[in-house]
Amino acid sequence: MDIIIAVGAVIAAVVVGVVIIGAALRSMRPQAPEPHVFTPSPTMARSVASTSTSTASASQLTPAAIAEIDRLVAAGHKINAIKLYRQHTGVRLQEAKDRIDHWSVSTTAPHLAAVSNASAVHSSITATPSSVRGALPASVSSEVDRLVSADQKIQAIKLVREHTGLGLKESKDVVEAWPRPRQL
Numbered sequence: 001m002d003i004i005i006a007v008g009a010v011i012a013a014v015v016v017g018v019v020i021i022g023a024a025l026r027s028m029r030p031q032a033p034e035p036h037v038f039t040p041s042p043t044m045a046r047s048v049a050s051t052s053t054s055t056a057s058a059s060q061l062t063p064a065a066i067a068e069i070d071r072l073v074a075a076g077h078k079i080n081a082i083k084l085y086r087q088h089t090g091v092r093l094q095e096a097k098d099r100i101d102h103w104s105v106s107t108t109a110p111h112l113a114a115v116s117n118a119s120a121v122h123s124s125i126t127a128t129p130s131s132v133r134g135a136l137p138a139s140v141s142s143e144v145d146r147l148v149s150a151d152q153k154i155q156a157i158k159l160v161r162e163h164t165g166l167g168l169k170e171s172k173d174v175v176e177a178w179p180r181p182r183q184l
Helices: 002-028 048-058 063-074 078-089 093-101 129-135 138-149 153-164 168-177
Strands: none
Touching: 063 078, 078 093, 129 153, 129 168, 138 153, 153 168
């Protein structure tokens, strides 16, 4: 009889051990990733009243401010766009960043938005001096000519960047390849 009790206790201990090990292994099994859904953090959660003030603050944007934000977003200057949005609305940094990250260039903004730094030159595959010259106003092209002939490349690069929205490297490459005006 003692042998049956001892064998039963051993079997019970083995069964309990197997159940515990099985549960531990099941919890360690890799799981399929859950789809990532945006959920605002507790600091971003707002009451209905604060949401309405946020909407009201977004409506404080003037058409000129919207056009300027459009221009900055189109030119890839997100930080400046966030700063401008915060100045005009008074919202927190995170809220302004989220808004600018999802900003779509306005089609109803004044024509200032249409004259963005992301001009045809910016959208071309490679910017060449001739394509940049064609996209620039004549006065700016002649100023770049003057600066290149006077060996003031830094000023010429700044001017090209300002009027085309190209990056520093692209503007530098354009200015270095810019044809020198003939000296008379």
